Amino acid sequence: MTGAVDLATLWAFIIAFAVFVYVVMDGFDLGLGILFPLFPAKADRDVIMNSVAPVWDGNETWLVLGGGGLMAAFPLAYAVLMPALYVPMVAMLIGLIFRGVAFEFRWRTTQSERNRWDIAFAGGSWLAALAQGIALGAILQGVHVEGRHYAGGWWDWLTPFSILTGAALVVGYALLGATWLVMKTEGALRDEAYRLSWALLLAMLGAIGAVSVATPFLHVQYTQRWFAWPNIILTAPVPIAVAAVTALLLRSLAGKRDYQPFFLSLTLFALSYAGLGISMYPYIVPQSITIWQAASPANSQLFMLAGVAVLIPLILGYTGWAYWVFRGKVRPGSGYH
Amino acid sequence: MFEGFDAVGLARAQFAFTMSFHIVFPAFSIGLASYLAVLEALWLWTGREVFLNLFNYWLKIFAIAFGMGVVSGIVMSYQFGTNWSGFSDKTGPVIGPLMAYEVLTAFFLEAGFLGVMLFGLERVGHRLHFLATLMVAIGTLISAFWILSANSWMQTPAGYAVNADGQFVAASWLQVIFNPSFPYRLVHMVLAAYLTTALVVGAVGALHLLRDRHLPGPRVMFSMAMWMATLVAPIQILAGDQHGLNTLEHQPAKVMAMEGHFTGHPDGAPLILFGWPDQAKGEMKYAIEIPKASSLILKHSLDAPLKGLDSVPRENWPPVAVIFWSFRIMVGIGFLMLGLGLFSLWTRWRGRLYESRLLHIFALAMGPAGFIAVLAGWFTTEVGRQPFLVYGLLRTADAASPLAAPAVGSSLIAFIIVYFIVYAAGLTYLFRLMAQPPHHGEQGPRADQPARAAGITPAAAAEGAAR
Secondary structure, three states: OOOOOOHHHHHHHHHHHHHHHHHHHHHHHHHHHHHHHHOOOHHHHHHHHHHHOOOHHHHHHHHHHHHHHHHHHOHHHHHHHHHHOHHHHHHHHHHHHHHHHHHHHOOOOOHHHHHHHHHHHHHHHHHHHHHHHHHHHHHHOOOOEEOOEEOOOOOOOOOHHHHHHHHHHHHHHHHHHHHHHHHHOOHHHHHHHHHHHHHHHHHHHHHHHHHHHHHHHHOHHHHHHHHOOOHHHHHOHHHHHHHHHHHHHHHHHHOOOOOHHHHHHHHHHHHHHHHHHHHHOOEEEOOOEEHHHHOOOHHHHHHHHHHHHHHHHHHHHHHHHHHHHOOOOOOOOOOOO | OOOOOOHHHHHHHHHHHHHHHHHHHHHHHHHHHHHHHHHHHHHHHHOOHHHHHHHHHHHHHHHHHHHHHHHHHHHHHHHHHHOOHHHHHHHHHHHHHHHHHHHHHHHHHHHHHHHHHHHOHHHHOHHHHHHHHHHHHHHHHHHHHHHHHHHHHHHOOOOEEEOOOOOEEEOOHHHHHOOOOHHHHHHHHHHHHHHHHHHHHHHHHHHHHHHOOOOHHHHHHHHHHHHHHHHHHHHHHHHHHHHHHHHHHHOHHHHHHHHOOOOOEOOOOOEEEEEEEEOOOOEEEEEEEEOOHHHHHHHOOOOOOEOOHHHOOHHHOOOHHHHHHHHHHHHHHHHHHHHHHHHHHHHHHOOOOOOOHHHHHHHHHOOOHHHHHHHHHHHHHHHOOOOEEEOOOEEHHHOOOOOOHHHHHHHHHHHHHHHHHHHHHHHHHHHHHHHOOOOOOOOOOOOOOHHHHOOOOHHHHHHHHHO
């Protein structure tokens, strides 16, 4: 069945797309929370919050689509992975609660209460990002499946590799957050964001390198997928492209082109994500369950495909409009009054 | 810790806890989004400033309630997998697409236009802003459509087949979506959301009228809320009655538990007003009852026979006491709402709507009643579905994740702690906003940060609002 684009493969791409849109969109606003402790001034924090306040809710909706879509299109994978990732998932949800309510709560408080919600915003963002990265690592290293059930313990996910991917995602989100600030702010705040972007880019490259080196040791299949002839013809462009994008990103940071670093950072994410896809395909639970084994019946996938085909372009359209309405630099005090 | 506990019981406790804290916010934001759309329409149509002030006033409250609904809702969407993986695997092909459609048609619509609704009035102009408000309001209703369809399918499954892997699959999507209990549940829940919101708006209006009966904002909101209670409470009672008859047809054991009928009544069943259900003995103790009234309500005939739980195998009995009591709480509050509506109609006719302190105290006391009724109603219908997740087809015990009790217990504790922190804070901020009357020149979210709001004394504000 491999090769031809069948319904299950199409849905794998749709779910992957939803998760990717989530990662790039919520990634930068989680990144802002990760960087929050580095911006102690209230005025800076107000600007940072205002730069995403109108859009964060839409960003997070892609996470619901990723989860809901997985349950609908690949119920077996959802049923196996969620118990396997129990602790990281619960931690992520708790992190998202704290950072989500902080958007509204910090404007409704007295000064001392506001500090508490700033801590909740930063702490929640760290927790959610770390948990998502750990979940990614735990999926890549594979889970213990028997029949149609997860059969491992509730701490199986905790390995040096999953901690590495957790840290890598925190760094990556922080880079997105810093380059977002470069794009959306001015003056001293933007200068600080530039300085952070340099450091975070180096850290991100280190993280990509570390995960790339560690992944082939997890399973021999990953090694073959990347390095065996003739696959290498298809896989080699990925690291080459990473190098090229890095060069462009360095140039844009040096040349202070406010809008380029953010989009080039997103491109780095896209390449890393493509790398993950290359490693995993056609498994949805690595080494245990393929996308065809996990797929819903065709009539479920077709029923949703009709909606996706019409609604996703529409959603991208009005989401784009909302970003357009709030385009440009956010200025202190002028916020979104 | 938790070694002696039953993992399925803990998973149920976790779902009940997180769901109960979630449902109150959608119930409120469905009603409030529609109310905001009405307020903005009235402002655009009449140009009267009081409507804009009310719009901005309730918009800030909406922003908090909506945010809390979103974060507690994300927990729900992942809990199906974490705690109920058997359910996800078996019903994913049927329930999953309904929820995916909810995300695609409702959540994105709400989230996409929410930012413009909250912060964009001056950026996009009046017409586009009104469109954004309308989209958010419509989004909340579409969301109710899909999630109630999914819930109703679990109550009254239809249009399905079972495949080789033991999964439910759709045979007819139309029958799945429009399953037998769905239209009744949808109407009952949307009306409940509107009533809940009306009672909150009415209570806030009443609070400020008790302090100063001349404030224009509170007068307008109180009058609107009382019209809503007057008109919708009777319709809701009729809708609830029809929903009950539908339940009798498709889930008779649930109605037996609601009525407290442990035994059958071949010649007319009594309406048990109060009593103490003893599940183990299968009998109702200390019952106060009206002879034959239950048959009259359910069958429209005094002597119509009604079966009791003794006609259902014991292992299929739902827990009677919870259902029996939660149903009475819901119905009792429903009639209190009707009473409030009629009382307000009478004072309105006497021209004393803004003067009657008794009415205002009654309305203030009824502020949280909608939430209690919604929770009681959901407890009735969901506990009444037990011991099944998909009624008659999939047992709750067979649908849980293969997790040890300590895992489920720890996450339950974590959610309880987090929810108490977040909800305590959220309610504090909501009450703070509601404790202020809407001001003259009321600003939307962000513009009234505490430093500035503190500069407006209530007296000056009242004077300004009266202008």
